[in-house]
Amino acid sequence: MDIININTKNRFDIIDITSQVQSCITNADVKSGIAVIFIPHTTAGVTINENADPDVTFDLKNIFNNLIPEKNNYRHIEGNSQAHALSTLTSPSLTVIIENGKIMLGTWQNIYFMEYDGPRNRKAYIQIINK
Amino acid sequence: MDIININTKNRFDIIDITSQVQSCITNADVKSGIAVIFIPHTTAGVTINENADPDVTFDLKNIFNNLIPEKNNYRHIEGNSQAHALSTLTSPSLTVIIENGKIMLGTWQNIYFMEYDGPRNRKAYIQIINK
Amino acid sequence: MDIININTKNRFDIIDITSQVQSCITNADVKSGIAVIFIPHTTAGVTINENADPDVTFDLKNIFNNLIPEKNNYRHIEGNSQAHALSTLTSPSLTVIIENGKIMLGTWQNIYFMEYDGPRNRKAYIQIINK
Numbered sequence: 001m002d003i004i005n006i007n008t009k010n011r012f013d014i015i016d017i018t019s020q021v022q023s024c025i026t027n028a029d030v031k032s033g034i035a036v037i038f039i040p041h042t043t044a045g046v047t048i049n050e051n052a053d054p055d056v057t058f059d060l061k062n063i064f065n066n067l068i069p070e071k072n073n074y075r076h077i078e079g080n081s082q083a084h085a086l087s088t089l090t091s092p093s094l095t096v097i098i099e100n101g102k103i104m105l106g107t108w109q110n111i112y113f114m115e116y117d118g119p120r121n122r123k124a125y126i127q128i129i130n131k
Numbered sequence: 132m133d134i135i136n137i138n139t140k141n142r143f144d145i146i147d148i149t150s151q152v153q154s155c156i157t158n159a160d161v162k163s164g165i166a167v168i169f170i171p172h173t174t175a176g177v178t179i180n181e182n183a184d185p186d187v188t189f190d191l192k193n194i195f196n197n198l199i200p201e202k203n204n205y206r207h208i209e210g211n212s213q214a215h216a217l218s219t220l221t222s223p224s225l226t227v228i229i230e231n232g233k234i235m236l237g238t239w240q241n242i243y244f245m246e247y248d249g250p251r252n253r254k255a256y257i258q259i260i261n262k
Numbered sequence: 263m264d265i266i267n268i269n270t271k272n273r274f275d276i277i278d279i280t281s282q283v284q285s286c287i288t289n290a291d292v293k294s295g296i297a298v299i300f301i302p303h304t305t306a307g308v309t310i311n312e313n314a315d316p317d318v319t320f321d322l323k324n325i326f327n328n329l330i331p332e333k334n335n336y337r338h339i340e341g342n343s344q345a346h347a348l349s350t351l352t353s354p355s356l357t358v359i360i361e362n363g364k365i366m367l368g369t370w371q372n373i374y375f376m377e378y379d380g381p382r383n384r385k386a387y388i389q390i391i392n393k
Binding site for chain 1: 132167169170171172173198199203205206207208209212213215216218219220222223224226256258259260261
């Protein structure tokens with residue numbers, strides 16, 4: 001299993017980790033199979049979205065902040081229940097396909113670490129399974 | 132890796148792809164393992180839901196349209212930020228279990244391609260891993 | 263494939279299944295690989311969230327009930343369209359990583375069965391894949 005280290009800068013951050021995931025696959029020398037990306041945190045997640053226009057991630061942050069209020073008389077003493085809910089909604093686990101040693105993403109897709117309660121030092125675990 | 136082609140007809144479409152996924156598994160002759168279904172698009176997704184009553188997908192469309200507004204002064208020039216957010220919320224990746232050569236779905240479950248910005252010609256990638 | 267039985271007690275229940283999933287992995291004697299947890303129901307799901315403060319799951323229930331109304335003139339005759347939508351939003355499938363025979367969860371993470379239309383007798387399927 002590989003570990004990627006991610007240092008987030010803001011409370012809500014969307015950070016491209018595609019090249020780090022690809023490096024793990026290249027080092028493992030797996031030509032065909034899958035890679036599981038797992039985030040060992042309860043206030044973060046992993047997703048795939050557009051890599052071309054930064055306005056997409058700008059809109060995503062606003063949409064998610066509107067979807068679940070940051071403050072709302074939550075009972076959880078840390079006050080970050082929004083972050084816990086967004087972690088469950090985007091999932092801490094993502095599986096991608098490997099062919100010819102490459103992640104099979106669409107033209108506009110990159111893999112993003114979703115920080116909902118930063119800034120923090122975070123990790124992503126990568127497990128690669130041969131076909 | 133297999134590729135399924137899907138032609139969507141509407142802006143928001145929910146299309147059953149269960150039999151195409153099962154055909155890939157049958158052709159691969161894998162008896163026990165998993166299948167990863169991956170959507171290489173940033174305004175679509177893949178999910179599992181009820182196959183019996185078409186009113187479930189009717190309600191799903193309304194619920195998702197109410198959850199995130201279609202138009203809302205989004206900054207992304209294409210104006211389809213709702214579709215990008217729904218893609219992340221339902222995920223472009225889904226893993227199902229194979230036993231005795233069959234997808235192990237519950238009685239009421241089918242696999243659905245979720246189109247959030249159609250109509251378009253779409254693809255789903257299928258990677259099958261032997262146990 | 264292993265099967266875990268889960269008896270839910272309330273309409274909306276969040277039930278820790280971490281130790282049952284770990285038992286399946288221990289019995290399979292797999293040291294390195296992945297485990298796919300699949301819920302064969304259309305009104306339930308599986309997720310990962312905080313294991314320490316029960317107020318997190320209390321807040322999660324309220325957040326999800328506010329996100330999608332329980333009653334809203336849904337067309338689906340069973341009236342449980344909220345549960346169908348939450349099942350798609352949290353996903354019926356979750357993949358975790360195994361190293362040294364253990365699920366590689368973060369310090370604060372447990373695996374939870376999400377019941378959205380209980381009380382019912384439910385199942386989770388577990389498929390373990392060796393690296």
